[in-house]
Amino acid sequence: MAEKILAINAGSSSLKFKLYLMPAEQVLVSGLVDRIGHDDAIFTYHLNGDKHETVQAIADHLQAVKLVIEALLNSGLIQDKAEIVGVGHRVSHGGSTYTKSVEINADVMKQIDRLSVLSPLHNPVNLVGIKAFETLLPDAREVAVFDTSFHSTMPASAYTYALPHELVEKYGIRRYGFHGQSHEYVYSEALRRFGETQTSQMISCHLGNGASVCAIKNGESVNTSMGFTPLAGLVMGTRSGDIDPGIVPFIEKEEHLSAEDVRKLLNSDSGLQGISGLSNDVRDILEAEKQGNQRAKLALAVYVHQILEYIGAYTTDLGGLKTLVFTAGVGEHSAPIRERICSRLGYLGVKIDSEKNHRNDFEIQADDSQVKVLVIPTDEELVISRETVKVLDS
Incomplete structure (x- = not known):
């Protein structure tokens, strides 16, 4: 009905x-x-x-x-x-x-x-x-x-932090992951079009103001870059992503900041905004780079480097890579960022077609690429609707 x-x-x-x-x-x-x-x-x-x-x-x-x-x-x-x-x-x-x-x-x-x-x-x-x-x-x-549900399939080796066991148990401290609806949707679209074999070893890159990478093996999340909170992982618009945890008490002491002050600094004043000093928007930073702004150039270099680190690590988790997906605002629309990432992945057999990439085609890999490279507009609301029906019918 x-x-x-x-x-x-x-x-x-x-x-x-x-x-x-x-x-x-x-x-x-x-x-x-x-x-x-x-x-x-x-x-x-x-x-x-x-x-x-x-x-x-x-x-x-x-x-x-x-x-x-x-x-x-x-x-x-x-x-x-x-x-x-x-x-x-x-x-x-x-x-x-x-x-x-x-x-x-x-x-x-x-x-x-x-x-x-x-x-x-x-x-x-x-x-x-x-x-x-x-x-x-x-x-x-x-x-x-x-957001966290899709990542509940991660093995303990991927979600466990090396903290005292008593604290981990007491507070439920572990890697949870986020952007679950987005990663789930792009997997379902890739599966629908290309089947189980092609999507059995897939990495999904949700690149927006918030950003995360997810390793998906046979339809299940086995690792993801965000952690206990959405602050971990990639360099984002205003979030720091991964940093040495020793930086937190150091800044607190040297700058006489409260824990809340540091939380705001890491969530709202860091990332691309913090490095560039200009903007949290990749488009603005790309334009500033063209004008010779060195901090903009550095921000983009750090941003791309971090994404590449995760793709490399997650290919190991998957035992290989068959499909690489870009989604969300930057992933769907920024051909220059996709090109900078994929140009460094030749060792994995990734090769993109420049014209397809700049047209934002669904498939942007070159004919001789060993890996499918897809640009899939995310639809988190459709996943929400599907899940709602599932719960109401259960």
Whole structure:
């Protein structure tokens, strides 16, 4: 039976949504409420090929959800709010408590709140979105789809940190990984097109403002670059990625900073922004590099080097590489970054076609490449919708 499912991705000042008709996976409407909390917030949605946009004051997420529901009713897509039977929410951190998507109740909300200490930039906001829909769509069943779930298949050798066992057990300290919906989606697309053999040894590079690499073996995550929190791994827009842990107490002491000050520094003032001193946006840094800016050049060199390190390591985890995927904002749209990465992977049999790469084709490998190189636009909302149906039908 056809069901209308709403997939939600709540950010600190944004609310991204798609309404699906399931199981056909038909997108009925998609949109974004941006700059929530400001007088010039922007509400945009796409319906029947038309773009609708308004600029207005939107005080909070509750008001944003009201606008979304009103737009759905006014468009005629739904005659009654009760037609939306399920709302799937992207939730950043499920810890060791949740290795699969779950229907949301009071206890689940408490656990999401408790886990906010592990994902302070995301879990609290995810919870705000959940509570807003609970208020405004009381008849819909809500499902939490966790970023971390896809990586629950990692072996202990990949997720264990070399810390005292008592602390690890007490606080659930381990590598959890994130961007699970994105890595899961691009794997499913590659599998659909090329089959199990071609995708049995696959590396997925989710390169956006947040970024992670995932090693996928026979459909399961066996390693990923983000860790206990989304701060670990690659150099990102404003996040440091991997650093020597001794740097933290050193900076605290020398700069007289609190733990919270250092957390902000590593999450918001580091990465490409920190190295370049210019921007967290790869496009801006590429342009500055063209103008001869040496810090921009260094930022890009460090960024690419870190990605290459992980690809090399994860090829070892997989025992070889058959498919390399680029996704998310930078991965999908930056031909120069893909070229810089792939030009250093000849030893793995990677070779790309320059024209295909600059056209952002789905397949960008050269005819004589031993590895498929794919550019797959991610669709985290579709994974959220699929997971929501799965939970509601179970």
